Amino acid sequence: MSGTSQAGPGQMTACGFIGLGSQGAPIARRIIDAGFPTMLWARRDASLVPYQGTSARFASTIAELGRSAEHVGICVVDDNDVREVCAELIPAMRSGARIAIHSTIHPETCRTIAREAAARGIGLIDAPVSGGSPAAEAGTLTLMLGGDADVIAAAQRVFETFARLIVRLGEVGAGQHAKLINNSLLAANIGLADAALQAGLNLGIDQGALLELILASSGQSFGLGVRGRMPIPTSFAHGAALLKKDMRLLGEVLGAGDPSFTALRNAGADFLERAVGPATTADDDH
Secondary structure (H helix, E strand, O other): OOOOOOOOOOOOOOEEEEOOOOOHHHHHHHHHHOOOOEEEEOOOHHHHHHHOOOOOEEOOOHHHHHHHOOEEEEOOOOHHHHHHHHHHHHHHOOOOOEEEEOOOOOHHHHHHHHHHHHOOOOEEEEOOEEOHHHHHHHOOEEEEEEOOHHHHHHHHHHHOOOEEEEEEEEOOOHHHHHHHHHHHHHHHHHHHHHHHHHHHHHOOOOHHHHHHHHHOOOOOOHHHHHHHOOOOHHHHHHHHHHHHHHHHHHHHHHOOOOHHHHHHHHHHHHHHHHHHOOOOOOOOOO
16 A cells, blocks of 8 residues: 555654754654654755754755655645645655655645645655654654555654554544634634623732632633733734634635534634734644
């Protein structure tokens, strides 16, 4: 089956990684530090500087990386970036190799690229992550996987270098579905937490004391903790832009009139609009 090749006994899978942003950089470092022979490519030479002195090799082109790797991780910003990378990567990769897309993008983009890869005998896994940079550095990310079970099994050892919870949810696209739901729920929870804290202010309750109390009570949530750490909503502009993008993608997948999407959007949209502001763009993946 395509995408299921593995290094022989005692050998380590030859890896490649593209997308050395706030999330991708520590993922790549975990793979390198685990001893996998790894080649990196980046648009900016500065992104490669932290890996000087490691065992990593640097590719001058995406095609060079593709020719050397059995497993390539991609953690770039958006659908267009993933398409551009894969357009150069897939023709260079050998049959039996595989691609893992860690970016959060539209599920149909993953399916389209998976078909293009399969035509050349290459496996594709959509593998978005949750946990942020700290979890990536600690090797405790959550991986939400969509793809062929055999291809995922072949990638397991690589994934275990940076992830603790690794879950296959179905075929290609299922991982993205789960990530969009997760991030939209986070946005909704932050929006509700913002409303709850505002209710406390309206009633004259000290915000710090209310936050401490709820975080130790039944109303606590991860989203409340995120909101509680913000001095003002716009201090979360970057994260809000990413969550807004993911909520938009979930609306495209479910349909804007889907009741479940409507409920999530209504809970989170107002806060995201205030946090993002008019000029913020998402310049890195999460």
